[in-house]
Structures are given as structure tokens and as C-alpha cells.
Amino acid sequence: MEFISPTVIIILGCVAVLLFLQWKNLRRPPCIRGWIPWIGAGFEFGKTPLEFIEKARIKYGPVFTVIVMGTRMTFVTEEEGINVFLKSKEVNFELAVQNPIYHTASIAKNIFLKLHEKLYITVKGKMGILNLYKFTGQLTEELQEQLQNLGTHGTTDLNKFMRHLLYPVTVNILFKKGLFPTDERKIREFHQHFQAYDEGFEYGSQLPECLLRNWSKSKKWLLALFEKNIPDIKTYKSAKDNSLTVMQAVLDLLEMEANEQKSPNYGLLLLWASLSNTVPVAFWTFAFVLSHPNIHRTIMEGISSVFGTAGKDKIKVSEDDLKKLPLIKWCILETIRLRAPGVITRKVLKPVKILNYTVPSGDLLMLSPFWLHRNPKYFPEPDLFKPERWKEANLEKHAFLDCFMAFGSGKYQCPGRWLALLEIQICIILIFYYYDCSLLDPLPKQSSLHLVGVQQPEGRCRIQFKQRK
Structure with a gap:
């Protein structure tokens, strides 16, 4: 009977260990x-994707x-996964979004990859912190012009x-004054097509x-526009100053x-990016504030202390005025959270x-700000609307709370985030200054049907407004 030598056993053992380590x-x-x-899990995932993600996390782990x-x-x-998502050089934003950009704006992948960084820098420069002062008066x-129509x-x-308030304001400022229609029929047509597209x-x-x-x-209608x-x-x-609009710079x-030849396509992309999230954030901010009487009362007291007794007189809003009303910005950021x-x-x-796993090349690495913002490790009492938590953020230095990811992350954060925040701040000030407002319905739930952009309301939410005297 032949015996296997100890040397062979050691070699085989080493090979087994190496194979195990490689497998691991x-x-x-x-x-x-x-x-x-x-199709995979497409049907189940597509029914309620947000709920699907959370159930999968509970069942399968992080x-x-x-x-x-x-x-x-x-x-x-x-x-660990979040750190890889944010910091690894082996993951890429542009390659992740090139297909959706091609489908939604008909911009070829090679053109998108060639121009994206230059366009991003251009748009970021026009709407960045240093240029915000140019937009405040506009x-x-x-x-105020739109509020007069109410x-x-x-x-x-x-x-x-x-x-009705923010569509014309945003279009006229980013593209050119007067681009948004004033004829009622054409306004309805724009609303119909943009909402269908969005x-x-x-x-x-x-x-x-x-x-x-x-x-x-609707996509073709907007491109033709x-x-x-x-x-x-x-x-x-x-x-006023002959300065270029954002679209003119593009x-x-x-x-x-x-x-x-791709100008209309980039126009459509800029339109969607500027309206699709700003409007629902403004909606939710108003709904949250009006649903919390103490917060509403404090905001009204602040507006009166800065601008005097609320009424019909035209007011100007300056950067200094906004700094005196930090609660409004906190409410917007808490809403976005x-x-x-x-x-x-x-x-x-x-x-x-990531952890004990290897994520292969070609995968899309996904991070959910919606669920990250509900993790009590990062945001105590995560389901509560608590604007005061934003006292801890260094907003003077334009820094958000840790693990706040609503605007994306890294090199290609949303370039219009500061302008969007400014627009909603001024919107809140002016509406509450000129009108007494109240909700007629309970705060609606958010829809769990979509993964892209700010969550939309599920069900109606009516507002009653009356001009102050």
C-alpha cells in the first residue's frame, strides 16, 4: 500500500488554501x-422599488x-460600501448615466462623454455660490410677477x-426672459407636455x-419648442447687465x-434638471411647514421682523435678509432629507x-439617499421633520450634514443645488409675506413608485390662500 508523502500533502493543502482564499x-x-x-426581478422591483430596496436590505444584509x-x-x-461609492477611483458617474441621457435627451454617448465635464464646469460656474447674488433680484x-396673477x-x-408659480420663473431666468408662454392655452400645453415627460x-x-x-x-414636443x-x-x-443666461453659456x-445641432437636446436636459426636483421640494417644504403650526408661526415672526408687517407692499429680498432667516433654509434641507x-x-x-464581497466590473453601484437619510445612526429620529437638526451643519461654509446625499456626491454633485435652494427660500418668503395660507388636507404620503429624483406626493393636497391686508 502506497502512502502519500508529507510533502505532497503540504502542497495539496497549500493549493486548497489558495483556492479557498481566491474563492473568498x-x-x-x-x-x-x-x-x-x-427581466430578472424587474416585475417585483418595479412595483414599489423603494420598499423593495429596504426589504432586500433587511433580508440579505448591507x-x-x-x-x-x-x-x-x-x-x-x-x-464601507458608502465609502467605496464616494471615494473609489474604480467607480464612475459618467458611464453610469450615459445610457439614461441617450434615451431621455437623444444625446449620443460619445458626445455626452466628450462634453459632460466642460458643460458641468460651465453650468456650475453660472449657478455656483460666487454668482448667486446675480439671481437674487431676478x-x-x-x-412677484407671478404672484400678482394669483x-x-x-x-x-x-x-x-x-x-404655475415656478415653471415660468425658472424658464425665464435660465433660458431667456419671456420664453415661458403667457397665453393660457399655450401654458396648459407646456404643463401637459412637461408633466408627461417628467x-x-x-x-x-x-x-x-x-x-x-x-x-x-411630449419629448418631441419639448425638443421642437x-x-x-x-x-x-x-x-x-x-x-440690466448684458450677462449671459445659463442656457446661453451652454x-x-x-x-x-x-x-x-445638439442645442435643443441640451436645452431639454437643462429644463428637466431645473424643474423636476425644485417644484416637488417647494411643494413638500410648504406642506411640512403648514403641517407644523409652531414652525409656521416662527417663520412668520422672522419674516415680519426682517420685512415689517406682512402685506401688499413690494419688498426686495437680499442675501443679508436670507441670513437672518436660517429656519427657512433648514426647513428646505430637512424636506429634501x-x-x-x-x-x-x-x-x-x-x-x-466591499465587506467580504467582490463587486464585479460592469455592475451599477447604487446608493439610496432616501434610505440613508432614514438611518438613525446618521439622523436621530429619522422619520420626524426636525429642521433644527440643521443647526449642526456648517451652512456658512456651504457644508451639509454628514451622509446627506440628496444632491449626489463627489466631483459631479448637482451644479444647480445652490440656485434651487435660493429660489425656494425666496418663494417661501414672498408667499408667506403676501398671503395667509393653510392646508385643507392632511400631509400626503410620498409615492414609492420612482427611484429618480425627489419623491412625488401620493394623493391630493389642497391649499387655501388669502391676500394679507
């Missing part, structure tokens, strides 16, 4: 595959993969109220356009890069190690 190193996160090839429509999406929910004037009193859906944006970013007939129709108006936007001159860059986007994403370029 290549161990992938738990995977939810579904039972239909390619790192898990979901296969949806042929795409591997790996979710990270705790520190926003105040535009908002009349002395009324009752309406709060979401509709915010759309509500179907998430599906449009993933599915063939031929399957989304109404959404495609820009095609028609690009020449006027190019030649527009501000009556057009100048596109002309330099010989991509003028509670109604943050369902996911933000990166593409994995090379395998990355």
Missing part, C-alpha cells in the same frame, strides 16, 4: 435574480445585487400651485421609446465644440471589495 476574494454579494431570464432588465445593480447601505422680481384669494392643489422620465431612461408613446410625444426658440435665446440681451460652449431621491448610481470599472 471573488465572493459576490447575495443576488436577487427573479425567475424570468433577462450589500446585495438585484438583476433588472439585464442589468446588475449592487446596492450598498452601510459605511428671482424676487419674477416671483388674485386676492383662492383654493387649489398645492402641487399645481407650485408648478412623470415618464424614469421609464423613458430604461425602455425603448416605441413602448412609451405618450412620453415620446427648443428647436424653434434657440435662435431667440442666442440673441437675447439682458436689459450654447456658447456647444458652438465652440462644433455641436450646435425626507424626500430624497431613491437612488444615485456609479458604474464599476474594475472589481471593488
Whole structure:
């Protein structure tokens, strides 16, 4: 009987250990595959994606993969995964969003990758902290102009109220004064098409356009609107200081890069980015404030102390005035925390190690600000509306609370975040200064149907307003 020598046993043992270590190193996160090839867990995931993410986290742990429509999406929910998402050089933002950009704005991937960084720097420069002072007066004037159309009193859906107020203000400031229609029929047409485009944006970013007939129709209508108006936007001159609008700066860059033919497409992208989140954030902020009488009362006292007794006199809002009313900004940020986007994403370029798992290249690495903001480790009493928690943020130095991810993260944070905050601050001041407002319905729940952008309300929420005397 032959015996295996000790040397062979040692060699075989070493090989076994190496194979085990290699297996352990290549161990992938738990995977939810579904039972239909390619579609994967798409049907279950698509019903209520936000709830799906949280149930999967509870069942599978802090790192898990979901296969949806042929795409591997790996979710990270705790520190180590979050750090990889934020800091690893092996994950990439641009490659993660190039497909959705192509589907929703018809911008070819090669053009997007070539121009994205330059366009980002241009837009960030126009709407950054150093240039905010240029917008304060414009926003105040535009908002007052729209408020004059409200009349002395009324009752309406709060979401509709915010759309009618902020659509024209945002369009006229970012593109050119007077671009937004004033004819009632054309206003309704704009609302109809933008809302259809916005509500179907998430599906449009993933599915063939031929399957989304109404959404495609609205997308083409909006592109045609820009095609028609690009020449006027190019030649527009501000009556005050001749400064370029944001869209004019974008057009100048596109002309330099010989991509003028894509001007309407980038116009559509800028339109969606500027309206899709600002309006629902304004809606939720008003709804939260009016649902908390003590906060509403404190805000009203602050407005009166800065601008005098609320009434019909025209007021000017300055940067110094805003600094005297920090509670308003805290309320907006607390609203964004509670109604943050369902996911933000990166593409994995090379395998990355998270906990005991290896996430393979090609996966989309997903982080959910919505659920991260509800983690009591980072935000105590996370389900409560507590604006005072923002006292701890160094907002004077433009820093948010740790683990606040609503505007994205890293190199490509939302370039319009400071302008959006400014617009909503001024909006709140002016409405509460001129009108006595109250909610007629309970605070609605947020919809759990979408992952892209701020959560929309589920059900109606009416507001009653009456002009102050």
C-alpha cells in the first residue's frame, strides 16, 4: 500500500488554501435574480422599488445585487460600501448615466462623454455660490410677477400651485426672459407636455421609446419648442447687465465644440434638471411647514421682523435678509432629507471589495439617499421633520450634514443645488409675506413608485390662500 508523502500533502493543502482564499476574494454579494431570464426581478422591483430596496436590505444584509432588465445593480447601505461609492477611483458617474441621457435627451454617448465635464464646469460656474447674488433680484422680481396673477384669494392643489408659480420663473431666468408662454392655452400645453415627460422620465431612461408613446410625444414636443426658440435665446440681451443666461453659456460652449445641432437636446436636459426636483421640494417644504403650526408661526415672526408687517407692499429680498432667516433654509434641507431621491448610481470599472464581497466590473453601484437619510445612526429620529437638526451643519461654509446625499456626491454633485435652494427660500418668503395660507388636507404620503429624483406626493393636497391686508 502506497502512502502519500508529507510533502505532497503540504502542497495539496497549500493549493486548497489558495483556492479557498481566491474563492473568498471573488465572493459576490447575495443576488436577487427573479425567475424570468433577462427581466430578472424587474416585475417585483418595479412595483414599489423603494420598499423593495429596504426589504432586500433587511433580508440579505448591507450589500446585495438585484438583476433588472439585464442589468446588475449592487446596492450598498452601510459605511464601507458608502465609502467605496464616494471615494473609489474604480467607480464612475459618467458611464453610469450615459445610457439614461441617450434615451431621455437623444444625446449620443460619445458626445455626452466628450462634453459632460466642460458643460458641468460651465453650468456650475453660472449657478455656483460666487454668482448667486446675480439671481437674487431676478428671482424676487419674477416671483412677484407671478404672484400678482394669483388674485386676492383662492383654493387649489398645492402641487399645481407650485408648478404655475415656478415653471415660468425658472424658464425665464435660465433660458431667456419671456420664453415661458403667457397665453393660457399655450401654458396648459407646456404643463401637459412637461408633466408627461417628467412623470415618464424614469421609464423613458430604461425602455425603448416605441413602448412609451405618450412620453415620446411630449419629448418631441419639448425638443421642437427648443428647436424653434434657440435662435431667440442666442440673441437675447439682458436689459440690466448684458450677462449671459445659463442656457446661453451652454450654447456658447456647444458652438465652440462644433455641436450646435445638439442645442435643443441640451436645452431639454437643462429644463428637466431645473424643474423636476425644485417644484416637488417647494411643494413638500410648504406642506411640512403648514403641517407644523409652531414652525409656521416662527417663520412668520422672522419674516415680519426682517420685512415689517406682512402685506401688499413690494419688498426686495437680499442675501443679508436670507441670513437672518436660517429656519427657512433648514426647513428646505430637512424636506429634501425626507424626500430624497431613491437612488444615485456609479458604474464599476474594475472589481471593488466591499465587506467580504467582490463587486464585479460592469455592475451599477447604487446608493439610496432616501434610505440613508432614514438611518438613525446618521439622523436621530429619522422619520420626524426636525429642521433644527440643521443647526449642526456648517451652512456658512456651504457644508451639509454628514451622509446627506440628496444632491449626489463627489466631483459631479448637482451644479444647480445652490440656485434651487435660493429660489425656494425666496418663494417661501414672498408667499408667506403676501398671503395667509393653510392646508385643507392632511400631509400626503410620498409615492414609492420612482427611484429618480425627489419623491412625488401620493394623493391630493389642497391649499387655501388669502391676500394679507
